[in-house]
Amino acid sequence: MTASSGRQPDATSRRRFLAAAGAAAAVPAAAALIGGPLAGNARAAAAAGDLPDYAPIPPGALGPALNADGYFAGNIHGNLYWVTDSVYQAMFLSTRNGVVLVDAPPTIGHNLLRAIGAVTQANGRPAKVTHLVYSHSHADHIGASALLGADVVRIGHSECRRLLLREADPNRPAPTVTFDDHYVLETGGERLLLDYHGPNHTPDNIFIYAPDHQTLMVVDVIFPGWVPFKNLAVSQDIPGWIRAQDIAMGYRWQTLVGGHLGRLGRRADGNLQIAYVADLLAGARATIASLDPTPFFARYGNNSWAIFKAYLDAAAAQVAAPVTAKYLGRLAAADVFTADNAYVMFESLRVDYGTLGPFGNHP
Numbered sequence: 001m002t003a004s005s006g007r008q009p010d011a012t013s014r015r016r017f018l019a020a021a022g023a024a025a026a027v028p029a030a031a032a033l034i035g036g037p038l039a040g041n042a043r044a045a046a047a048a049g050d051l052p053d054y055a056p057i058p059p060g061a062l063g064p065a066l067n068a069d070g071y072f073a074g075n076i077h078g079n080l081y082w083v084t085d086s087v088y089q090a091m092f093l094s095t096r097n098g099v100v101l102v103d104a105p106p107t108i109g110h111n112l113l114r115a116i117g118a119v120t121q122a123n124g125r126p127a128k129v130t131h132l133v134y135s136h137s138h139a140d141h142i143g144a145s146a147l148l149g150a151d152v153v154r155i156g157h158s159e160c161r162r163l164l165l166r167e168a169d170p171n172r173p174a175p176t177v178t179f180d181d182h183y184v185l186e187t188g189g190e191r192l193l194l195d196y197h198g199p200n201h202t203p204d205n206i207f208i209y210a211p212d213h214q215t216l217m218v219v220d221v222i223f224p225g226w227v228p229f230k231n232l233a234v235s236q237d238i239p240g241w242i243r244a245q246d247i248a249m250g251y252r253w254q255t256l257v258g259g260h261l262g263r264l265g266r267r268a269d270g271n272l273q274i275a276y277v278a279d280l281l282a283g284a285r286a287t288i289a290s291l292d293p294t295p296f297f298a299r300y301g302n303n304s305w306a307i308f309k310a311y312l313d314a315a316a317a318q319v320a321a322p323v324t325a326k327y328l329g330r331l332a333a334a335d336v337f338t339a340d341n342a343y344v345m346f347e348s349l350r351v352d353y354g355t356l357g358p359f360g361n362h363p
């Protein structure tokens with residue numbers, strides 16, 4: 001498969017846009033990728049001047065500059081490489097038999113093949129992708145899977161297969177090689193260990209470990225340099241997701257591929273996020289013990305949902321304020337997503353951890 005095969009008509013303008021926008025443009029980039037109405041709305045809102053301002057991104061949160069095609073490909077160690085468009089990341093092993101690719105984010109798309117082509121041209125190894133590992137079933141991380149063709153061996157968790165068979169998305173063929181707990185992928189002198197530790201961000205999210213390269217890839221769990229994406233990475237199992245941070249740190253690694261944003265992770269990034277999340281949970285516990293629900297009941301009477309909404313919004317704001325102040329400048333976008341993260345943590349404290357507060361009193 002050549003690097004130029006199947007280039008789509010909009011790919012050049014997309015790459016130009018991404019290259020021009022650089023790392024600072026996650027939201028405009030998303031709008032451009034979707035195109036049409038959303039991009040129009042974003043322009044309209046910007047023109048109207050009603051988009052909020054946020055603090056500058058700490059330089060240490062940003063990754064390397066992108067090339068003219070809109071991506072960066074770098075060596076991690078030995079034959080292990082990573083690719084980013086500054087918003088998404090993939091990883092690949094160049095083996096004697098071909099390439100083992102982990103994830104195929106559609107925003108990187110054909111640039112995955114360009115990056116693989118450049119690396120294998122330099123090292124003389126085969127460019128053909130023989131295996132594609134799915135970190136999890138989400139389209140934003142594997143939606144370019146179909147670009148790799150029909151004969152690549154797709155590997156994922158058994159729950160990933162179940163979900164993808166249900167979705168029947170032609171862009172995301174279901175993995176044909178699946179596992180429940182552990183899988184060892186050995187080919188061409190290289191190996192990856194795939195581990196399942198239970199539901200976290202999704203029910204099927206796995207840990208991809210390259211022990212010979214001291215590298216762990218786990219997606220949508222740790223966000224090096226940045227606060228987690230909105231609502232604690234839109235995770236389906238919050239206690240499982242919080243535990244997944246610790247499970248990740250339990251592996252021996254020096255490099256983390258988090259699947260998002262523009263740079264690789266170091267162990268300090270994991271520890272810093274764990275501290276941020278622990279502060280959110282501690283803040284939620286303190287808030288549920290201290291926030292007086294009386295004014296909310298008095299104001300909204302028989303409108304139960306209004307009571308809940310106003311109380312939970314106030315709780316999230318109370319949790320978020322000191323955490324935002326503490327991490328602004330240390331974690332990028334602390335002022336962007338901490339209120340949303342606090343809201344989800346507070347609700348998880350109630351329904352997952354069972355600390356129901358004023359809405360859990362036995363009559």
Ligand SMILES: [Zn+2]
Pocket residue numbers: 136138141201202220
């Ligand atoms: Zn995801």
